[in-house]
Amino acid sequence: xxxxxxxxxxxxxxxxxxxxxxxxxxxxxxxxxxxxxxxxxxxxxxxxxxxxxxxxxxxxxxxxxxxxxxxxxxxxxxxxxxxxxxxxxxxxxxxxxxxxxxxxxxxxxxxxxxxxxxxxxxxxxxxxxxxxxxxxxxxxxxxxxxxxxxxxxxxxxxxxxxxxxxxxxxxxxxxxxxxxxxxxxxxxxxxxxxxxxxxxxxxxxxxxxxxxxxxxxxxxxxxxxxxxxxxxxxxxxxxxxxxxxxxxxxxxxxxxxxxxxxxxxxxxxxxxxxxxxxxxxxxxxxxxxxxxxxxxxxxxxxxxxxxxxxxxxxxxxxxxxxxxxxxxxxxxxxxxxxxxxxxxxxxxxxxxxxxxxxxxxxxxxxxxxxxxxxxxxxxxxxxxxxxxxxxxxxxxxxxxxxxxxxxxxxxxxxxxxxxxxxxxxxxxxxxxxxxxxxxxxxxxxxxxxxxxxxxxxxxxxxxxxxxxxxxxxxxxxxxxx
Ligand code: NAD
Ligand code: UDX
Numbered sequence: 122x123x124x125x126x127x128x129x130x131x132x133x134x135x136x137x138x139x140x141x142x143x144x145x146x147x148x149x150x151x152x153x154x155x156x157x158x159x160x161x162x163x164x165x166x167x168x169x170x171x172x173x174x175x176x177x178x179x180x181x182x183x184x185x186x187x188x189x190x191x192x193x194x195x196x197x198x199x200x201x202x203x204x205x206x207x208x209x210x211x212x213x214x215x216x217x218x219x220x221x222x223x224x225x226x227x228x229x230x231x232x233x234x235x236x237x238x239x240x241x242x243x244x245x246x247x248x249x250x251x252x253x254x255x256x257x258x259x260x261x262x263x264x265x266x267x268x269x270x271x272x273x274x275x276x277x278x279x280x281x282x283x284x285x286x287x288x289x290x291x292x293x294x295x296x297x298x299x300x301x302x303x304x305x306x307x308x309x310x311x312x313x314x315x316x317x318x319x320x321x322x323x324x325x326x327x328x329x330x331x332x333x334x335x336x337x338x339x340x341x342x343x344x345x346x347x348x349x350x351x352x353x354x355x356x357x358x359x360x361x362x363x364x365x366x367x368x369x370x371x372x373x374x375x376x377x378x379x380x381x382x383x384x385x386x387x388x389x390x391x392x393x394x395x396x397x398x399x400x401x402x403x404x405x406x407x408x409x410x411x412x413x414x415x416x417x418x419x420x421x422x423x424x425x426x427x428x429x430x431x432x433x434x435x436x437x438x439x440x441x442x443x444x445x446x447x448x449x450x451x452x453x454x455x456x457x458x459x460x461x462x463x464x465x466x467x468x469x470x471x472x473x474x475x476x477x478x479x480x481x482x483x484x485x486x487x488x489x490x491x492x493x494x495x496x497x498x499x500x501x502x503x504x505x506x507x508x509x510x511x512x513x514x515x516x517x518x519x520x521x522x523x524x525x526x527x528x529x530x531x532x533x534x535x536x537x538x539x540x541x542x543x544x545x546x547x548x549x550x551x552x553x554x555x556x557x558x559x560x561x562x563x564x565x566x567x568x569x570x571x572x573x574x575x576x577x578x579x580x581x582x583x584x585x586x587x588x589x590x591x592x593x594x595x596x597x598x599x600x601x602x
Contacts, residue, residue, distance in 0.1 A: 128252075128321050129155065132209035134239045136160035136169055136198060138179050138299070138402070138471065139256060139292050140215035145187045146303040148196035150329045157197045157205040169198035180470040180497055183300035206246040211321065214239045214267075215256040215292075220406050229413035231260055231406070240267045244274035247283055252318045255289045258403065260410055261345040264289055286318035289340050291347035296401065297468030309335045312343020348411045352427055355404040357392040359433040365395035365598030366440065375598025376580060395598040397476035397551050397578040398437040400465030405431055405474050438476050441549075441578055441597075442483030448574055448595065449546055454488030455526040457570070459541040462552025462579070463495040463503055470497040476578075477551040478506045485509065485530030492541040493532055496554055500534035507532060517544045539568060547574040550581055557581050566590035
């Protein structure tokens with residue numbers, strides 16, 4: 122057993138949004154530790170190794186600098202999964218755990234096929250004692266399955282002396298702020314059964330995280346805390362979005378209500394920003410997983426409670442699309458609409474579960490012609506998300522063509538905001554990119570076909586400037602007093 126020995130070499134399976142940045146920060150903060158991030162996706166590994174740091178596969182402010190400092194020194198990216206496992210004292214599993222799309226639990230339960238494949242690969246390739254760390258977000262009690270697979274390898278008859286400890290160490294970083302979240306986390310959570318293994322991992326984080334911020338729990342509390350944290354955060358967003366709709370109906374203003382309740386120290390000001398609904402790869406997936414677990418453990422009322430958080434979110438996204446149609450005289454068929462922002466939040470190129478997807482699809486279904494602008498999301502990604510290839514932008518002076526009025530929805534990518542807005546009947550802001558806060562509406566409004574609308578689902582523009590520019594204006598949660 123080498124569990125008490127200091128960890129010299131770690132391997133992370135999965136070079137995605139979590140594995141890449143997390144390991145980059147560990148390598149940066151622990152120069153004596155060799156860190157190898159492996160993936161089965163060759164293109165992803167090539168991008169992590171690209172000498173041009175602007176081509177890293179994940180866009181996160183500050184990530185390029187961290188990778189630049191550590192890569193080649195003690196941070197390595199490779200497709201050699203077995204070799205990396207064999208030479209590691211500690212293996213992180215940081216692979217995708219999306220919602221199942223078929224079979225038992227489809228639409229709710231997490232698909233654990235990639236996690237199980239990792240456990241089996243570690244069982245096959247590990248040498249000596251290996252600490253296996255669940256970094257992926259997992260249903261409570263997954264460690265039981267991981268332990269069962271590893272323990273079968275401990276007892277194999279091939280004569281090798283192998284042993285394993287399993288830890289849960291969920292990741293709480295948010296995209297767009299991943300590097301600062303990793304460098305100064307609110308807390309690091311480590312769940313496990315073997316104190317020596319827990320302390321080995323704690324000593325890695327101890328290089329830069331204060332002792333009192335490293336929480337130790339049992340395995341199941343750690344697994345469940347991750348799902349619960351995301352469920353609580355998402356629930357606040359659905360709560361404020363529900364109040365936004367009530368504000369619009371009553372003349373209240375959701376920003377004022379959020380400020381008023383957020384100053385109560387028991388409520389706090391964060392995660393009270395009304396918007397087009399939450400997106401991202403985690404909130405919906407993790408709540409649905411919680412719902413599935415509650416039903417599995419015979420708690421249907423608890424399951425219904427959490428499911429309503431997701432239902433309200435879906436409703437909010439459809440509500441915004443419906444409202445756009447209603448304000449544009451009940452039809453958007455053949456009309457040009459500019460969508461500003463496709464990423465699920467600012468400062469990321471990630472579009473997973475982005476509210477823009479559902480809202481754009483609803484508008485396409487109504488026959489709209491969408492010019493889509495996002496500073497970081499490429500057009501191939503948008504085409505995949507909308508399941509519709511991009512069209513070429515129609516000539517601006519052509520007016521509504523017969524094809525457009527036939528009701529077929531189309532979209533095209535726009536490189537700049539001004540060309541997206543040209544001849545548009547409406548502009549809809551769906552991501553809070555900083556560059557949308559400083560737009561000069563006195564210059565942009567005249568480019569649009571009048572009467573034109575601005576729908577601000579993120580509360581980023583200055584209402585008086587927009588109104589002064591002659592645009593009709595709607596923003597989330599603002600009632601007409
Ligand atoms: P991702 O899809 O960006 O990356 C996962 C990577 O794992 C992919 O590159 C894939 O090719 C690789 N992979 C899958 N199976 C493999 C195998 N057997 N061997 C080698 N590589 C394999 O996913 P992500 O966003 O990094 O999320 C990873 C986990 O972290 C998920 O459980 C997620 O819920 C959780 N999480 C994500 C975030 C986030 O902000 N994205 C935050 C906290 C937790
Ligand atoms: C979330 C959790 O915050 C993080 O701890 C976890 O590890 C992964 O899931 P992420 O999805 O990357 O992180 O971003 P987050 O900042 O939580 O935003 C999620 C969604 O909620 C975004 O679409 C965002 O725009 C939206 N949101 C957030 C709001 O609509 N209002 C708010 O007040 C906050």
